[in-house]
Amino acid sequence: MWGFPIRHPRHRQPQTNVMFLKTHxxxxxxxxxxLFRFAEKHNLPLALPAGQAYHLGYPHCFRAHVVEGFQSMGQSYNIMCNHMRFNLPEVQKVMPNTTTYFSILRNPVSLMESSYTYNKDFTPAFRRSKDVNEFLASPWTYYNLSERINNVHARNYMWFDFGYDNNAVDAEDYIQRVIEEIEQTFQLLLLTEYFDESMVLLKETLGWDLDDVVYFKLNSRSQETVQSMSPESKEKVKEWCSLDWKLYQHFNRSFWRRMQETIGLDKLSQEVNLLRRKQKELMELCLLDPEPIDKAKIKDKKLQPFQSGRANILGYNLKEGLSNETLRACLRLITPELQYMSYLYARQFPQKKRKSTSFPLWRR
Incomplete structure (x- = not known):
């Protein structure tokens, strides 16, 4: 179906050509x-959405022309990481042949609950139901195939993001073919539930330093917006989103095989502990509060994350009195994606006029 890129061994030099399929x-x-921080640190051009867009043509299949500057830049981009519906031949027009492809998967049970909360107000199948348990008790009551492009959040969300039909019939030969295609295209599939372990595997695969993958959790939501799912609902997800469930099961197994073959569980434990220690030190250095806080408590309104659906997206306050260098480093860790992307867009394409999304204190 697709012409797959050549699989690359682990790079001795840090890999700077990276395509991340940003699943929802x-x-x-x-x-x-x-990835934004790495690109800025090394002055690497990003394949950013053209004009005023914040995604690469989603929910339509990706086309190269939606990347800013593609007509003149061709394959000279280093990093691509905005939301898209994957379309390999078009991605290959943008990214170099030496690109490492990776993505991340989440257990479809928790993914369904999260998707319901974030997308409740603009997904027809969710709007018609009272809560996630009511929806899952009888999904075909609320899900209409004629509205499929507006209902992508409601069924086999990851399958759709990878470029496949999220309403396809669950047939063993079809699922196996899709999995084989994904394995040939993507060098690495990470797992949300094992995020720190995933970051260790990512830095090993890309030849990056541990400091490159230290992070603060972004776009998380308050606990009171998390819906409780019944045991029946959890089992129903595995049936309703069976394509995603089988995708997740397969790459969960391959993730741990890869981990044992390339790192080993003993070294993994050491690396995870080191990553968490570095993260803790940075949080103590940068943050006024030890945990993400409610949007209403964020002092600098320019650092408020975009709010979606019924979720309460949390953010951070920085400590006062930080030195200029420390302030800039801390800001990079906490700035929401829309603000950071607008800053990088203006930096990469200074001649373009883009709707202002301020990057607070950035140039101090």
Missing amino acids: KTASSTIMNI
Whole structure:
């Protein structure tokens, strides 16, 4: 179906050609921040959405022309990480042949609950139901195939993001073919539930330093907006989103095989502990509060994250009195994706006029 890129061994030099398929509701905003910071640190051009867009043509299949500057830049981009519906031939027009492809998956049970909360107000199948348990008790009551492009959040969300039909019949030969295609295209599939372990595996795969993958959690939401799912609902997800469930099961197994073959569990434990220690030190250095806080408590309104659906998206306050260098480093870790992307867009394309999304204190 697709012409797959050549699989690359682990790079001795840090890999700077990276394509991240940013799946929805999988902690992908935190990974985007990691990639934005790496791109800025090394002055690498990003394949950013053209004009006023914040995604690469989603929910339509990706086309190269939606990347800012593609006509003149061709394959000279280093990093691509905005939301898209994956379309390999078009991505290959933008990214170099030496690009490492990776993505992240989440257990479809928790993904469904998160998607319901974030997308409740603009997904027809969710709007018609009272809560996630009512929806899952009888999904076909609320889900209409004629509205499929508006209902992508409601069924096999990851399958759709990878470029496939999220309403396809669950047939063993079809699922196996899709999995094989994904394995040939993507060098690495990470897991949301094992995020720190995933960051260790990512830095090993890309030849990066541990400091490159240290992070603060972004786009998380308050606990009171998390809906409780019944045991029946959890089992229903595995049936309703069976394509995603089988995708997740397969790459959960391969993730741990890869981990044992490339790192080993003993070294993994050491690396995870070191990552968490570095993260803790940075949080103590940068943050006024030890945990993400309610949007209403964020002092600098320019640092408020975009709010979606019924979720209360949390953010951070920085400590006062930080030195200029420390302030800039801390800001990079906490700035929401839309503000960071607007800053990088203006930096990369200073001649373009883009709707202002301020980057507070950035140039101090």
